[in-house]
Amino acid sequence: MTEYKLMKGNEAMAEAAIQAGCDAYFGYPITPQSEVLEYLAREMPKHGRIVLQAESEVASINMVYGAAGAGFRAMTSSSSPGMSLMQEGISYIAGAELPCLLVNVNRAGPGLGTIQPGQGDYFQSVKGGGHGDYKMIVLAPASVQEMADFVYLGFDLAEKYRNPVLMLSDGAIGQMMEKVKFHPYTRPPFDKSWATTGKPASRGRNYITSLHILPENMEKHNRHLEEKFKAIRENEVRFEEINTEDAEYLFVAYGLSARICQKSMELAKEKGIKVGLLRPITLYPYPYQRLKELASQVKLMLSVELNSGQMVEDVKLAVEGKVPVEFYGRMGGMMPTPEEIVHHLETLIQYHHVN
Amino acid sequence: MSTEEQVLPGTAIEVTMPACHKDEDEYEMVYHKPHTMVDVGMHYCPGCAHSLVHKLIMEVVEELGIQETTIGVAPVGCSVFAYDYMDIDMTEAAHGRACAVATGIKKLMPDKYVFTYQGDGDLAAIGIAETLHAVNRGENILIVFMNNAVYGMTSGQMAPTTLPAMHTTTSPDGRDVAYYGAPIKVSELLSVLPGSFYVTRQAVNHANAVRKAKKALTNAFKYQQLHKGTCIVEIIGNCPSNWKMTPLEAAKFIDEEMVKTFPLGDIKVPKAEDLKANKRLFI
Numbered sequence: 001m002t003e004y005k006l007m008k009g010n011e012a013m014a015e016a017a018i019q020a021g022c023d024a025y026f027g028y029p030i031t032p033q034s035e036v037l038e039y040l041a042r043e044m045p046k047h048g049r050i051v052l053q054a055e056s057e058v059a060s061i062n063m064v065y066g067a068a069g070a071g072f073r074a075m076t077s078s079s080s081p082g083m084s085l086m087q088e089g090i091s092y093i094a095g096a097e098l099p100c101l102l103v104n105v106n107r108a109g110p111g112l113g114t115i116q117p118g119q120g121d122y123f124q125s126v127k128g129g130g131h132g133d134y135k136m137i138v139l140a141p142a143s144v145q146e147m148a149d150f151v152y153l154g155f156d157l158a159e160k161y162r163n164p165v166l167m168l169s170d171g172a173i174g175q176m177m178e179k180v181k182f183h184p185y186t187r188p189p190f191d192k193s194w195a196t197t198g199k200p201a202s203r204g205r206n207y208i209t210s211l212h213i214l215p216e217n218m219e220k221h222n223r224h225l226e227e228k229f230k231a232i233r234e235n236e237v238r239f240e241e242i243n244t245e246d247a248e249y250l251f252v253a254y255g256l257s258a259r260i261c262q263k264s265m266e267l268a269k270e271k272g273i274k275v276g277l278l279r280p281i282t283l284y285p286y287p288y289q290r291l292k293e294l295a296s297q298v299k300l301m302l303s304v305e306l307n308s309g310q311m312v313e314d315v316k317l318a319v320e321g322k323v324p325v326e327f328y329g330r331m332g333g334m335m336p337t338p339e340e341i342v343h344h345l346e347t348l349i350q351y352h353h354v355n
Numbered sequence: 356m357s358t359e360e361q362v363l364p365g366t367a368i369e370v371t372m373p374a375c376h377k378d379e380d381e382y383e384m385v386y387h388k389p390h391t392m393v394d395v396g397m398h399y400c401p402g403c404a405h406s407l408v409h410k411l412i413m414e415v416v417e418e419l420g421i422q423e424t425t426i427g428v429a430p431v432g433c434s435v436f437a438y439d440y441m442d443i444d445m446t447e448a449a450h451g452r453a454c455a456v457a458t459g460i461k462k463l464m465p466d467k468y469v470f471t472y473q474g475d476g477d478l479a480a481i482g483i484a485e486t487l488h489a490v491n492r493g494e495n496i497l498i499v500f501m502n503n504a505v506y507g508m509t510s511g512q513m514a515p516t517t518l519p520a521m522h523t524t525t526s527p528d529g530r531d532v533a534y535y536g537a538p539i540k541v542s543e544l545l546s547v548l549p550g551s552f553y554v555t556r557q558a559v560n561h562a563n564a565v566r567k568a569k570k571a572l573t574n575a576f577k578y579q580q581l582h583k584g585t586c587i588v589e590i591i592g593n594c595p596s597n598w599k600m601t602p603l604e605a606a607k608f609i610d611e612e613m614v615k616t617f618p619l620g621d622i623k624v625p626k627a628e629d630l631k632a633n634k635r636l637f638i
Contacts, residue, residue, distance in 0.1 A: 023463060024459070024462065024463055026459065050462045050463060052458070052462060054455070054488075055484055055485070055488035056484060058452070058455070058484075058485070059452070059455040059458075059484070059485050059488065060455075062448065062449060062452035062455035062456050062459065062485070063455050063456070063458050063459035063462075064459060065446075065448070065449075065452075065455075065456055065459060066428070066446060066448075066455065066456035066457060066458065066459025066460040067459035067460065067462070067463050068459075069446045069456075069459075069460070070426070070459070070460050070463055070464060072463045074459065088449055089449060089452070092449050096447070196426050196444035196445065196446050196460070197426070197444065197464065197467075198422075198423050198424045198425060198426060198443075198444055198464075198467055199422060199423060199442070199443050199444045200423050201423070205438075205441075205442055205443055205444055205445070206444045206445075207438040207444065207445045207446065207447065208445075208446040208447060209429075209438065209446070209447035210447070211435060211436075211447055213436075
């Protein structure tokens with residue numbers, strides 16, 4: 001009975017949250033994702049769910065912490081400056097091992113920046129952001145359909161690993177309208193025996209904390225978290241490959257940049273340049289292994305991003321100097337045209353003598 | 356985290372009973388520590404109010420029979436380990452965020468009893484926004500606000516509630532009101548918000564005060580059943596270590612100095628009509 005609808009990315013994400021059984025959404029208005037709070041303020045009460053406009057992003061993330069700690073499916077969404085405010089809470093959530101879904105509809109920065117799309121929050125999202133040793137699973141949607149699909153996936157992964165999951169979108173994917181289908185969804189079983197729901201006589205008390213005051217306990221907890229992140233790295237790498245079978249060159253791009261690169265590939269093909277695309281879907285864990293393999297096939301990789309060159313560092317880590325890894329990006333909410341990217345690729349092929 | 360994985364900071368106290376001529380069951384029980392307290396030693400300093408207030412809250416939880424339906428939120432500060440002592444489900448909040456965390460819990464489980472336990476640095480400085488907005492929304496929670504006029508855990512820095520001219524490690528010449536402003540009377544501030552239902556300021560520096568404080572906590576827990584708004588029980592806490600006083604001097608300091616800025620007693624009481632319909636609850 002599922003049929004296509006025409007929706008904005010932000011609204012598709014909000015609708016998916018309802019269909020994924022999200023119990024509570026806490027948010028604060030910020031462009032370009034205020035539609036999420038607006039949509040859910042309208043729709044969540046109809047389903048008997050909780051939606052609350054908090055006094056700040058600091059409060060939102062801590063409300064998520066409280067609700068997630070009580071075993072409920074909780075989420076928040078924001079955009080770059082708001083995500084910065086949430087980093088403390090995210091660190092606590094990761095430390096206390098609470099599942100929740102966070103969405104960053106990335107705009108351009110630093111500072112107040114601009115409300116136009118950007119990918120400048122890559123480092124913040126995948127390398128930490130908050131204090132201490134922790135990782136989030138980071139999903140990067142490249143379409144309105146994925147804005148919806150990754151909500152289900154995000155909640156499931158969050159509960160599977162008891163870890164925060166971040167969907168790193170951007171202002172364009174959030175605002176643009178595309179067709180989207182909401183697939184039937186069955187929620188996997190989830191053990192909530194650890195949650196703070198009130199202590200019955202039958203069990204000991206549950207508490208949610210990230211505090212381990214004795215160094216030997218803290219290190220033990222760090223090692224436990226690291227084991228979990230290792231399992232995530234081994235089991236949850238997701239990526240998409242397009243035209244890589246006989247590719248001589250490779251675009252590496254995620255989200256909106258990957259969409260632009262798809263057009264660039266078509267233009268390059270017309271010029272006889274065999275270029276493929278590797279689109280990381282999980283930015284953490286990152287597809288290092290696949291990029292390493294592709295490094296023995298292609299002659300050059302070009303990381304295309306809406307920032308000053310962030311993910312390119314991970315591409316270089318994967319490739320280990322086997323082939324040249326270059327970067328092309330625009331910033332400030334500006335987007336490269338497909339032609340611009342192809343032109344840059346051609347220049348690099350000449351420069352590196354890899355034609 | 357499960358309880359088992361954490362080594363408790365306190366150590367169990369072994370009590371050796373002196374030899375006596377009666378069997379245990381021949382004595383009349385006149386007082387016992389509430390069963391809702393975890394039987395471990397506490398990390399609090401001698402003469403500190405926290406241990407007493409922890410016990411009062413747990414006595415109330417036991418007497419009302421709400422251990423299974425109570426969830427506490429601990430702050431950052433001296434009482435950061437509150438969950439080691441209270442035998443109920445608890446959540447440790449980031450510094451200042453207890454009221455936001457409690458909101459997340461209470462909104463999802465409106466029929467549970469939810470309380471925060473926060474110090475003056477936590478509630479009145481870094482967490483004032485979360486506190487004010489939770490109360491303004493009339494979140495149906497209890498805020499236990501421990502006011503000892505200093506940052507205790509970090510060893511006695513000036514708090515928003517530090518008295519005028521009071522010496523602390525960061526106001527070595529005494530709090531200069533012209534520079535830092537006057538102590539914030541948070542309870543008075545919160546009492547003017549329509550969302551607050553019951554606001555009171557108590558102390559625990561002598562037996563009579565302890566009884567009054569317990570009564571206030573009992574009422575505040577009961578009021579949650581009415582879903583009428585936020586209850587705030589401020590307790591002026593003794594902090595002999597950071598006040599550089601003996602426990603006895605600290606107890607006197609509350610009566611002689613603290614009450615000048617923070618007078619004890621009810622600041623906002625529920626309207627009679629709100630209680631009338633639920634008479635049986637409030638005897």
